[in-house]
Structures are given as structure tokens and as C-alpha cells.
Amino acid sequence: MEYFCQEINQPDDQINLAKAALYFAQEEYPTLDVEDYLNALDTMAEEVKERLPETLYPLKIIKTINEYLFKDLKFRGNTSDYYDPDNSYLNQVIDRRTGIPITLAIIYLEIAKRLNFSMVGIGMPGHFIIRPDFEEVGIFVDVFNQGEILFEQDCIQKLSEVYQQPMKLEPHFLEPVSNRQILARMLTNLKYIYINAEKYPKVLRIIELLLIIFPNHPLELRDRGLLYYHLGQWQQATKDLNLYLAMLPTAQDAHAIRELLQKIR
Template sequence: MNLSSARKFFHHEIQQPDEYIDLAKAALYIAQEEYSELDIEEYLNALDAMAIELEERLPLEKYPLKIIQCINKYLYDDLNFTGNTQNYYDPRNSFLNDVIERRIGIPITLALLYIEIARRIDFPMIGIGMPGHFLIRPNVSEIEIFVDAFNSGEVLFPQDCQQRLSQIYQQNITLQPEFLAPVTKKQFLARMLTNLKYIYLKQHESEKALFCVERILLLFPSAALELRDRGLLSYQIGRFNQAADDLQAYLMQAPDAQDASTIRQLLAKLGKNQ
């Protein structure tokens, strides 16, 4: 499996209407650019097998909290999935195959695992893009309970989310309704890729960071900051024509951005006038 094939499959998956996108498949196509021999079906089968095991343990009373307790016991007590607090920025935490094999991950990949297992037992859940910490909740509008897949499936109520936010940012944060809004599947995948992008930037792996940006732009082609980042990363690795095109497109969208003058200087170096 070469990079272009993995990218092609990812692109094909995300072309569908949002509700039809298979999150697990899309996430595994992301991993396939890192692991060229990755067998997608093997990991989809692993999710199926977990769901079958879990189904046998489900309570007779199908109340949401009882189902969540059952999923938690299975994933965290029996299978020992856990949040990686020791090495949070290990790229492997962002690849679903690694999360399944190593049973360790970050909030968004453990949320993805949880959502995919829950979907297979007919208990749909959705991602909640809370700032600084990804959560999930049952896809039932009248139920205001949230699940923290990173912390052993801890059940949170809105007040708990407020406290969690204040802990993360080490200051009093007022919980806004949009902080607990569901994310689309495309937004979910973009957030996964954004995490991975920052990990690679931190590790000075410009080309891998660029691959993340390119896939975010497949999801959201006109995202201004991603156009800028693709331009800057392209410049770093010597793809000057791509860099100039993207940086010009960024300035067209955001002519008054704080970094506009820096971008114009860079374009001048590339021989492009603004």
C-alpha cells in the first residue's frame, strides 16, 4: 500500500454524506500512511469481535447508564484500555491500529474506539469537541450525560465538564453551550489530524506534518489556517511553487491576519508580489 493509495481511500471515504462516513475506516486510512502494510480488515474485525463479546455481557435493562457501565467494565477493567498519561505525545496514540493493539491512547482515539464499539451494539454515541479535552455522549438529545473515554469512561454531567475545563486551563472558565456541541465526522477526523500535526511539528518532522495538513484540506478545502500551514511547510521542504500558491490563497482569505506582513515578506522572497 503506497501513500497515494492510502490517501485515495481516505479521500473516497470522506466524499460521502457525513452520516455515512465510516470513522474507523477513515482513521485506519490515516494510519495506513504511517504503516504501509496495515491490513484495514484485521482491525475492523477486531472491533467487531470486541462488540460481539460485549453484546453477551449487556444488561437486560437497556438504560443508557447501565449500558455505559457495561462498556466501561469491558473496555477498561477486562481489556485494560487506558489513557496514555506518561507519553501523551507519542504519535502511536493517534493511530487506531496502535490503540487497539497497545490498548492505550489519547482522548480522541479512545473516544473513537468507544463510539465504534457502541455503534456495533446499537447504542449510537457522538463526539463532543470540548476545548482541550474530547468527550462523547449517547446520541439521544434529552440525555445530558457525557463520557470521558480517556479516564476509564467516567460519566460527567455539564457541571463536571465546567470543572474539567477549569482544571485544564487552570482558571475559571464559563461553560458555553458550543463547548458541548456534537462534532460532525469530518470535524472529528480533522481534530485527530490536527493533534497529529502538532505532534509532528513538535518533533520537527515537517513532511509528516505536511501530510496531516493535506488530509485536513481534503476534509475542509478552504480552511485558511491549513492553507497557510501547507504553504509554510511546503516552503520548509523546498516545494516553493506550492508554498507560493497556498500563501497567496491564505492572504486572499485573511488579508488582515496578524501574520499577514510576515507572509508577504516570505512571498517576496519567493519572488511573488502581493
Template structure:
């Protein structure tokens, strides 16, 4: 694999089964912070979990554990959602989230998941459209936790209302909206957030770095293949652009933009 040295730890982590989500997320930040002390950040999560464990009641009923976690994270430590600067890239770097105690739904959920894992309280991520929540990983648990909103406990009807608030119109709740997502999918979603932020900022080199890491996690992500190919095309890397764009069309021959991509390929061949 030909990629920057700072990406090697991330590549190594995502080859493991299971993926250590917290460590892999910190490895994402290595390209932004080459001197990042990953172990020190993992120890911070260990410390948080130890403090919560001391406060847990003997009977670890799910709601009691969640209430204890919520009290510690959102009242004692003051973790909160960054509504003032939602699109700050720092919201997607776990080390920054731990230091500043502010983040977006997926990064705050990741902190919650990592502490719950250390408490041996199984929880999973739920990748709703436009929002990210978590839930206890018990059969028929029926409750969800919104880490971005102070650990608010939600029921399915609350999730539907939250979707409607996000999109500004009624959004019927589909069963797949509440399906658990894997660690790999969480990492892809975090990198996709960074990709969108960097594209909006016109920071093409960082957008490309995010796309390249997405493709390490999901090699057949067709939109990322297309976007990387377009960046290569814009930067004059004709061979690399052709490879990505040809693969994109082979995977999605009837894509809405297929004719546009084909014209670009013709220019590259001329």
C-alpha cells in the same frame, strides 16, 4: 488528485456519505503502516461489540449500557489513557490503540463510539477545548462519558471543572463546548494532533502529510493552508508556497500575520 498511493484509501473513504469513522481512521494509519490489515482491525471492533452485547441487560437504559461498556473496555480489556507518553504518535493511530489498549481522549473515544455504533446505541463525539468526550445521542441525555478517564460519567458542571483543570484557571462552560462534532471534524482533530506532534519533533515530511490530509477534509482550513505554504517555502517549492499563501491572504486578509506572509510572497516573486 496527486498524492501517495497509500493515501488513496483515505481519500476514497472521506468521499462517502456517511463517512465510516473507524475505517477512515484506520486509513490515516496506512501512511505509517503501508501493510496494515484494515479488515482485521475492524473485525476486532466487531468482536468487542459482540462480547459487550452478551453482557448487556435486557433493558438497555443509557446508564446501564454505558456501565457495561465501561466495565468491558476499562476493567476487562484495560484500555486506558496514556498519561506517561501523551504525545506519542501511536496514540493517534487506531490500530496501535487497539493493539496496545492505550490512547488519548479522542482515540479512546473513537473506540468507544465504534463499539456503541455496532450495538446500535447512538453516541456522538463532543470536541471540548483541550479535551474530547462523548455522550449518548438522545434528546436531553444530560450525561457525558470521558473515555480517557476510564469512562467516567460527567454532568455539565463536571465538564466545566474538567476544563478548569486542563487550563489551570476557571473556564466558564459555553454551550458550544458541548455541541456534537461530525466524523469529518473528528478526523481533522486527529490529524491536527499528529501535525502538532510532528512539528514539535521537527519531522516536516510527516507534518506535511498530516496537513495535506486535513486539507482533503477541510479545503478552506486557513491555518493549514498557511502552514503548508510555509513548509513549501522552507523547502524551496516556490510555486506551491505562493499558491497556498496567496489563498490564505485572500481568505483572511486581516490576519495578524498578514504583513509577514505578504513579505514572504514578495520574496518569492523577486
């Protein structure tokens, strides 16, 4: 957690996304060698670079990365076990060559960065995609679906498929997200996977990491307090829940939280 904290505590554009993701993976895989996986990403980028044609333009670079990752290395979206927690640990995604949209996107973004081809993450609701970092570029890449090229209309269709109803594409759905937001989204995925599996010590560890990214985030403090309550750690629960109420005294669940605090007393 110390190395993760060091990586996060710097300006967002200086956060090394792969390093930060591997540092939090060390919480689950303590023997993980971060440098080994960073070297693996370096090697991937070098192999893509050797395949690039002399005349470069965005679609040609994307096509070359796609062919290398999805045809040669056979990376793929894990459609058979989407909620496997290993889909959210970058070391496992690199080893198994399967993952969810956001972890596959990190591998793609890291390769592109090493090629000096700037790309950004796009945190659509329910589905994570990426795009070249140029104004009005108009194209997106769906890494979960073998690097499929999308246009804005395709993004609307993807949203409608995710929510199983016609959706309106709000402009902010296609805005780039920060490195902190990407890491928080990965961790939030894990948080709910572990909650559903009732693995509460792991949920607690994930919340601690989220609070490093966004210190004193009221909802994470509330959830940690509720978790402490569930685990019978009354003092810590009281501290977090009181802090939550101090930050959001008129929250929708404020009455229920006050009742819970009364019960603890």
C-alpha cells in the same frame, strides 16, 4: 490517501469513522490491514452484547462497555506519554490498548454503534468526551478516565483543570461534533506533534489529509505554504501563500506573508 479520500467524499453521517481513521493510519503504517482492525471492533461489540442484561437503559449499557473495555481489556489513557504520535493512530491504540481521549472515544463510539446504542463525540476545548445521543440526556462519558460518568458541572471542572484556572462553560462546548470534525481534530493533534518534533515531511502529509477533509481551508493552505518555504520548494510555497492572501487579504499575518513572498521572488 485514495481510500481516505473516498471515505471522506460522502455525506458526513455516512462516513465510517473507524475506517477513515485506519485509512489515514495506513499513511504511517503501510502494511496495516484495515479489515483486521474492523473485525477486532466487531468482536469487541459482540463480546459486550453477550454481557448486556435483558432490560436495557443507557447507564446499564455504558457500565457494561466500561467494564469490558477498561477492566477486562485494560484500555487506558496514556498519561505517561500523552504526545506519543501512536496515541493518534487507531491501529496502535487497539494494539497497545492505550491512547488519548479522542482515539479511545472512537473505539467506544464504534462499539456503541454496533450495539445500536447511538452516541456522539463532544469536542470540548482541551478534552474530548462522548455522550448518548438523546436529547436532554444530561450525562457524559470520559473515556480517557476509564469511562467516568460526568454531569455538566463535572465538565466545567474538567475544563478548569485543563486550563488551570476557573472556566465558564459556553453552551457550544458541549455540542456534538461531526465525523469530519473528529478526524480533523485527530489529524491536527498529529500535525502539532510532528511540528514540535521537526518532522516536516510528516507534517506535510498530515496537512494534505486535512485538506481532503476541508478543501482550501485557508490556514492549512498557509501552513502548507510555510512548510514548502521551509523545505525550499518555492513554487509550491508561492502558490499556497498567494491563495491564502486572496482568501484572507486582511489576516493578522498578511503583512508577514507578503514580506515572505517578496523574499521568495
